Amino acid sequence: MTEPTTDLPTYTARKPPNAETSEQLRARIPGWGADLDPADRPAVPRERFDPGTSGAHWEFPERQPEKWPRERSIEHAILTPVFGTSCPPKGLSGAIRKFSYRRYSEGRAAHWLLLVAADRVDAWESHLRSFASPRPDNPITQTGVLAEFTRHGIASRRGRRRADVVHQGLDPLIVAGPWLVAAGAVVVGTRALLRRARG
Amino acid sequence: MRAMVYRGPYKVRVEEKDVPPIEHPNDAIVKVSLAAICGSDLHLYHGLMPDTRVGMTFGHEFVGTVHEVGSSVRNLKPGDRVMVPFNIYCGSCFFCARGLYSNCHNVNPNATAVGGIYGYSHTSGGYDGGQAEYVRVPFADVGPAPIPDWMAEEDAVLLTDALATGYFGAQLGDIVEGDVVVVFGAGPVGLYAAKSAWLMGAGRVIVIDHLEYRLAKAREFAHAETYNFVEYDDIVVHLKKITGHLGADVAIDAVGAEADGNLLQHVTAAKLKLQGGSPIALNWAIDGVRKGGTISVMGAYGPIFSAVKFGDAMNKGLTLRMNQAPVKRQWPRLFEHVRNGYLKPSDIVTHRVPLEHIAEAYHMFSAKLDGCIKPLIVPSAG
Numbered sequence: 061m062t063e064p065t066t067d068l069p070t071y072t073a074r075k076p077p078n079a080e081t082s083e084q085l086r087a088r089i090p091g092w093g094a095d096l097d098p099a100d101r102p103a104v105p106r107e108r109f110d111p112g113t114s115g116a117h118w119e120f121p122e123r124q125p126e127k128w129p130r131e132r133s134i135e136h137a138i139l140t141p142v143f144g145t146s147c148p149p150k151g152l153s154g155a156i157r158k159f160s161y162r163r164y165s166e167g168r169a170a171h172w173l174l175l176v177a178a179d180r181v182d183a184w185e186s187h188l189r190s191f192a193s194p195r196p197d198n199p200i201t202q203t204g205v206l207a208e209f210t211r212h213g214i215a216s217r218r219g220r221r222r223a224d225v226v227h228q229g230l231d232p233l234i235v236a237g238p239w240l241v242a243a244g245a246v247v248v249g250t251r252a253l254l255r256r257a258r259g
Numbered sequence: 260m261r262a263m264v265y266r267g268p269y270k271v272r273v274e275e276k277d278v279p280p281i282e283h284p285n286d287a288i289v290k291v292s293l294a295a296i297c298g299s300d301l302h303l304y305h306g307l308m309p310d311t312r313v314g315m316t317f318g319h320e321f322v323g324t325v326h327e328v329g330s331s332v333r334n335l336k337p338g339d340r341v342m343v344p345f346n347i348y349c350g351s352c353f354f355c356a357r358g359l360y361s362n363c364h365n366v367n368p369n370a371t372a373v374g375g376i377y378g379y380s381h382t383s384g385g386y387d388g389g390q391a392e393y394v395r396v397p398f399a400d401v402g403p404a405p406i407p408d409w410m411a412e413e414d415a416v417l418l419t420d421a422l423a424t425g426y427f428g429a430q431l432g433d434i435v436e437g438d439v440v441v442v443f444g445a446g447p448v449g450l451y452a453a454k455s456a457w458l459m460g461a462g463r464v465i466v467i468d469h470l471e472y473r474l475a476k477a478r479e480f481a482h483a484e485t486y487n488f489v490e491y492d493d494i495v496v497h498l499k500k501i502t503g504h505l506g507a508d509v510a511i512d513a514v515g516a517e518a519d520g521n522l523l524q525h526v527t528a529a530k531l532k533l534q535g536g537s538p539i540a541l542n543w544a545i546d547g548v549r550k551g552g553t554i555s556v557m558g559a560y561g562p563i564f565s566a567v568k569f570g571d572a573m574n575k576g577l578t579l580r581m582n583q584a585p586v587k588r589q590w591p592r593l594f595e596h597v598r599n600g601y602l603k604p605s606d607i608v609t610h611r612v613p614l615e616h617i618a619e620a621y622h623m624f625s626a627k628l629d630g631c632i633k634p635l636i637v638p639s640a641g
Contacts, residue, residue: 063529076503078462082436089457089482091601093436095592096460101430102592103585107357114350114360115334115401121349121365122331124283131381132368140368142283142349142397143318144375144385147312157310166372172563173310175382176532183306185265186313190266202270204622211619211629221489223469223519228626230530235269 079195152181184238203235261638262316263390263617268306269625271618276316279387279395284331289341294389294636295320296617297345298446299623300557302516303380307532308561310369310381318377318636319345320420321389322412325399334400341403343396344586345420347375347386348495350401361583366397374561374583377394382562390617390637402587407594414597416635417447417604419586425451425513426593426602427584428557429459432509437462439500441507441547443540445473445485447633448557449513450607453481454619456509458601467494467543472630480606488520498547506549514540517557524566536560542568548577556581598599610634 069076086092098104121141132139149157155179164171190197200206203210207213217225262273279288297320303311307331325339335341348363356362366375367384375397378388387394396403406415425448434440440456442449445468456464466477466485476484484618486501488494499506517529520543528537536558544554545568554577572579596602609632612620620634 070505075506078437078439080462082460082462085457085462091596091599092457093460094437094596094601095455095458098433100592101459102590103358103430103588105357107442111351111356114348114355116335116350116355116398117400118351121351122284133370135371136368140365142347142366142375142388143368144381145312146280146316146385146387147381150360155311161369166370166562169563172309172535172561176563179306179309179311180310182313186267197266197270198272199270202266202272202618204271204479204618204620207619207622207626207628209282211623211631213626213628216626216628216630220471221469221487222627223489224627226522227519227525227530230526231269234530 111113131158133166135165151182151185153178153185156181178224199235260392261614262387263614263636265303265311265313265315265317265490267313269304271304271317271621273615273617276391278393281327281329284329284396285398285400286329287322287332287335287396287403288323288327288397289321289343289389289394290326291321291323291389291392291394291638293412294318294638295416295421296390296620296624296634296636297420298448299515301621302559303562304621304625305517305529306381306535307516307529308382309563312381315378315380316387316391318388318390318394319377319379320416321377321394322406322416322419323389323394326393328399332399335403340406342406342415342419343377343389343403344423346402346583346586347377347384347397348401349398358585358588359582360585360587370562372529375632376515376583390614390636390638391539392614404587404590409598410594411605413605413608413635414603417596417608417633418590418593420584421447421549421606421633422451422593422602423558423586423589424448424584426455426589427582428452428511428513428555429455431555431557431580431582432456432459432553433578433580434459434461434509436460438508439463439465439502440509440511441465441467441544442483442511442513443467443544444513444558445470445477446513448605449511450477450632451602451604452479452511452513452557453477453483454602456511457482458596461509465498465501467498470627473632476607476632492519495546496545498543500547506547506552508549508552510544510548510552512540512544512554512558516560519557526606528565532563534564534565534598535564538565538567544575545572545575545577548575550575551577553578553580557584608633608635612636614638
């Protein structure tokens with residue numbers, strides 16, 4: 061009877077050895093082991109109570125003026141003393157956003173799904189608004205698609221077996237699809253109206 | 260001023276905007292000299308992050324010169340050259356007082372789960388970012404720091420997020436001497452994480468991606484052993500085979516919400532927005548790491564649920580560690596590593612693009628054209 065054996069250390073107490081020793085790695089890779097001691101790693105321990113070192117010279121910051129009712133998470137007790145002022149909510153998308161913040165906490169899927177829906181509405185509202193402005197949206201320049209010609213679009217993909225090429229064809233559909241659907245709806249609706257008008 | 264502006268999914272343009280005003284006594288206004296596009300900006304660009312508003316200026320990696328300061332600013336003055344961490348933070352709340360700068364409670368009214376980030380949707384506080392000629396920098400006495408005289412601007416801009424995050428990713432892996440570390444993703448954060456793993460004493464560093472040119476950079480820049488997951492029927496099985504069927508000791512997810520490798524996961528998350536992110540890399544990390552191992556998550560995910568294989572993580576007794584990097588905590592040590600040549604951040608920069616051409620830069624970075632790894636944006640270059 062032979063002793064049970066295996067070449068795989070995994071099934072024993074041993075750890076599979078690395079191809080190179082620490083000494084070999086130190087000689088080959090600049091800086092190898094410089095931060096071997098966790099004490100040299102800058103965010104260790106994770107929490108270190110040291111309130112005097114951040115540069116803050118306040119216990120609680122002065123409060124930034126609130127120039128319009130600022131939407132906030134209902135998980136916050138107060139409006140934070142400092143906040144961003146980019147893009148105040150407006151239009152239908154703004155109404156959806158304000159409702160989402162007012163009604164649902166961050167813990168609710170409805171909160172985030174409403175915000176994503178508002179983003180899509182915002183894009184539509186903004187595109188339509190741009191057509192009444194001196195600078196309407198331009199899908200050619202704004203998608204940067206001309207980079208396909210200046211940045212080797214074909215050569216970057218051909219023969220590369222890239223996993224993302226499989227679904228990149230969906231991108232134009234995502235960008236142009238809603239416009240094509242809307243244009244189709246307008247055509248169908250107009251034809252129906254014309255047909256009705258003709259009796 | 261000229262600024263990048265979001266116009267809806269996959270669409271950006273440059274517009275004329277007002278120079279941002281001082282809105283708080285500790286604000287500074289910084290004239291941007293160099294910015295970058297981060298892989299996580301692509302989540303915004305693709306419409307994946309909730310409450311990304313048309314009209315917002317993106318950009319959380321930037322350096323520049325102080326243009327104006329508020330009345331309570333003590334540490335900066337106009338003319339100072341500064342680097343600005345991507346975190347906006349007050350320095351005094353419960354979390355900041357404990358060093359969790361990326362989790363500040365005083366800067367983001369829109370969400371308690373997220374800190375403040377420049378140009379990163381209203382979910383991150385509604386601040387305009389630095390892909391512009393000027394940017395408002397709140398808490399100027401806390402976040403920004405002078406760029407050391409010896410440091411190149413291209414290195415400084417990469418310290419504001421990408422390098423600090425990559426190093427932090429390795430650090431959260433709790434690497435001990437001889438550990439086998441696998442990094443999913445050979446983008447900027449993955450490359451820096453792989454390089455940093457050696458500093459912490461890794462015995463073997465493996466990088467997995469599907470873009471050959473990035474894997475080549477991982478071999479050259481990060482001295483890593485690389486595998487293209489497209490070439491294997493099952494990359495988890497391959498990972499087991501090359502680690503004696505044990506699995507790696509530490510796995511780092513440096514991919515995040517738009518991971519490729521599983522069409523259903525990618526399309527439901529990145530295209531249809533039905534998940535907060537496509538957790539392919541995270542699931543590979545869970546299955547590819549050894550029992551009792553550690554996973555460090557640096558990839559960014561949205562706040563909606565994602566189909567993560569949590570049962571395997573529990574059954575394997577894994578430790579999952581993650582956070583946005585508290586950038587300024589990393590800086591003193593990283594400055595040393597840059598100065599003594601252990602880390603050369605700008606080695607991964609592939610493109611320098613004028614702000615006026617930012618739409619092409621986004622498309623190139625998003626579609627991975629022209630060997631793009633890290634594009635920088637130059638506001639002053641016409």
